[in-house]
Amino acid sequence: MSDKVTDPTDAPLYPIREVSRLTGVNSVTLRAWERRYGLIQPQRTPKGHRLYARDDIERIEQILQWLNRGVPVSQVRELLDQPAAVEAPDPIAGDWSSQRQQLSAALEAYDMARLDALFNQCMALYPVATCLNELLKPWVETLEEHWNEQLGATLQQRTLEAFLRTRIGTRLYHANQINQGGTLLISRLPDDAGNLWELLVALAASQAGYRVRLYDTALPINEMPLAAERLKVDALLLCSGQAERAELMRRQLPRLAEQLDVVLGLCGPVARIRAAELADSQVAILGDDPLQAITRLSPLLQH
Missing domain, CATH: 3.40.50.280 (Cobalamin-binding domain)
Structure with missing residues (x-):
């Protein structure tokens, strides 16, 4: 049975679970892009369920292209709305550097609530691949360099490991129930x-x-x-x-x-x-x- 829905003009509409499957962007992130940044505006059924047109899916793919180039989600809309393709402004890449610095500051202060908020914000607003490429992997590499010469490095490392083990472990548990690979x-x-x-x-x-x-x-x-x-x-x-x-x-x-x-x-x-x-x-x-x-x-x- 197909997940497609057809509107009066015979253009297929897709529920959020199908759009998530097609684009690789989870439903939580799709909702955040809509509510917080107005990046996409799906149609609604009488009961309030989101329905996405093919144009919406293409827009999501464009959003992913900008994110993969290092553009922060807060600046994507103005790029999407420009009539012609443009190059990403140079200063944009610094946003990821700023986020990594904020994570490091939270870890150094052992402010777990702040660390949790920053991690959850990134995972909600960006695809996992973007979070890994732009935030988590370069952050871990930087930390490991500093830990080689820093007093208290073991405590920091164990704190971060415990934090990530819990957050990533929870994601693995739920994903293992539905993943088919x-x-x-x-x-x-x-x-x-x-x-x-x-x-x-x-x-x-x-x-x-x-x-x-x-x-x-x-x-x-x-x-x-x-x-x-x-x-x-x-x-x-x-x-x-x-x-x-x-x-x-x-x-x-x-x-x-x-x-x-x-x-x-x-x-x-x-x-x-x-x-x-x-x-x-x-x-x-x-x-x-x-x-x-x-x-x-x-x-x-x-x-």
Whole structure:
């Protein structure tokens, strides 16, 4: 049964759940764009349900193009309303820098209410992919650089990990109920004392439609084949922000890849650092960008 609705002019209209499926923008974000910024103006049924025309869907796609270029949502409307395509003004990119600074200030002050508000605002107003690319990944990279030389870094890191584990974990739980993609087991490697990278990869995987099983602590290498079999996963993704031990990279992971019946992928900075050493192995080097890693994984699962 189709979700399309036809208006008197025979033009198809789409309910919000179908528009969300077509564009990848969740319904909460679509409502926020409408209520807070007037970016889209869907029609309404007599009961108040939103109905979107094809023009609305095309406008949403234009909004996504501007957001992907770094334009803050508050400035998109004036660009959409201009009669001809224009280049994004240079100062706009600074908005993301400002948001990252605000997140850092909230974390440094251990102001969890402020951190929560900033995180929720971004996730409500922007697609997950934009939040990952423009906010979360560069923020984590900056934090890790500072933590190497900062007193109290461990406390900050553990605070952020606990915060993101709760927020991202909740999203994973609900997404796992509806996602139809394969199942991914995501775990960090033993030398990485934190789990920030596996959380970012898990968020990217969930956004792409995969069901995610996430472990906070590193699984023993010798138990990973058993875990993949018992949990019936389609791929095992290992993440780390560290270089990891040479023995692990050169011997244990290649041997593990040969033992597994599913894809073994390497994500996070470790994938960039150790790419050359694993080039001739069966380990899939997915890179340090969470979204690109999941994109690179997709064709490997179709073989």
